Amino acid sequence: EAGVTQFPSHSVIEKGQTVTLRCDPISGHDNLYWYRRVMGKEIKFLLHFVKESKQDESGMPNNRFLAERTGGTYSTLKVQPAELEDSGVYFCASSLAYKGTARNEQYFGPGTRLTVT
Amino acid sequence: TQLLEQSPQFLSIQEGENLTVYCNSSSVFSSLQWYRQEPGEGPVLLVTVVTGGEVKKLKRLTFQFGDARKDSSLHITAAQPGDTGLYLCASRPYAGGTSYGKLTFGQGTILTVHP
Structure with a gap:
């Protein structure tokens, strides 16, 4: 059985550009979560989908971040425009x-390393 | 928001030594999870402790949950180089009879076991 996959594995963009991260959950998992770890800090929760609905988006830092999960399968996280602190x-x-x-065990993907220069 | 304090941040030991990692909070945990993360991968769940005073064993790893459910520890006996990695504790909020899916993580302990 395939695990959680994320694409891309790495992304380097300039400040002001747009980046879209994709996550494919384990088949049949209704719950999908996004987390972020910035350097030197702990992993922090961003948001939680149940199927296509946002159950909890209390961790989203600001309106430059947009998460979607159309059809309740894969999810995308778009950052627009990207800032250095992202x-x-x-x-x-x-x-x-x-x-x-x-x-309720959460299975994690390998992560996408985002570098904003 | 519940904060988890994990200590130590770094641990460098020789093969065969024992070690303990601690996870503490000023608030009561609903449940506490321990994860291990290796470079280039996401965290992998090792164990979940739920009941105050609970002890769980996973081969050479022993997990304890404090009686007051405010602290937990991970003890590794006779550490091996294969135990090297980042160990994370995490808790799940529980308020007013409602469970939440999001996890709150500690900063992690980077363990290096030298052969």
Whole structure:
């Protein structure tokens, strides 16, 4: 069974440009999460989809970030326009459920390393 | 927002030594998870502890959850070079009877085991 995949693995863009990150969750996982780790800091939550709906977007830093999950399958995270402080590793995770303690294990992708110069 | 303090940040030891990593919070955890992350990969779940005082073992790894559910530890016995990696603790918010999916992570402990 394929795990969570993310594309691209690396992206280097200039300040002011636009970048779109893609995440393909494990097949059948309704829950999809985006996290980010900036250098020297802990991994931080960005948002949580249940199918195509945004369940929790409390971690989105500002309106330059737009996440979508049309059809409830893969998700994209667009940063427009990118700023220097957006550099970091963006992780996607998916899970079967999110409540309780069963079936809510989150499986992480390998991440996309974004560098804004 | 619950903050997790993880210590130490760095740990460099020789093969065969024992070590303990700590994860603490001023708030009560609903549950606490330990992850391991290797370079170029995402975090991989090792264990989830839920009940205060709980102890779980995974081969040479022992995980403890504090009685008050505000702290947890990961103990590795007879460390091996293959244990090298980033160890992360994470918790899931639980408020007013509602569970949330998002995870809050500690900063992580970078463990290096020298042969």
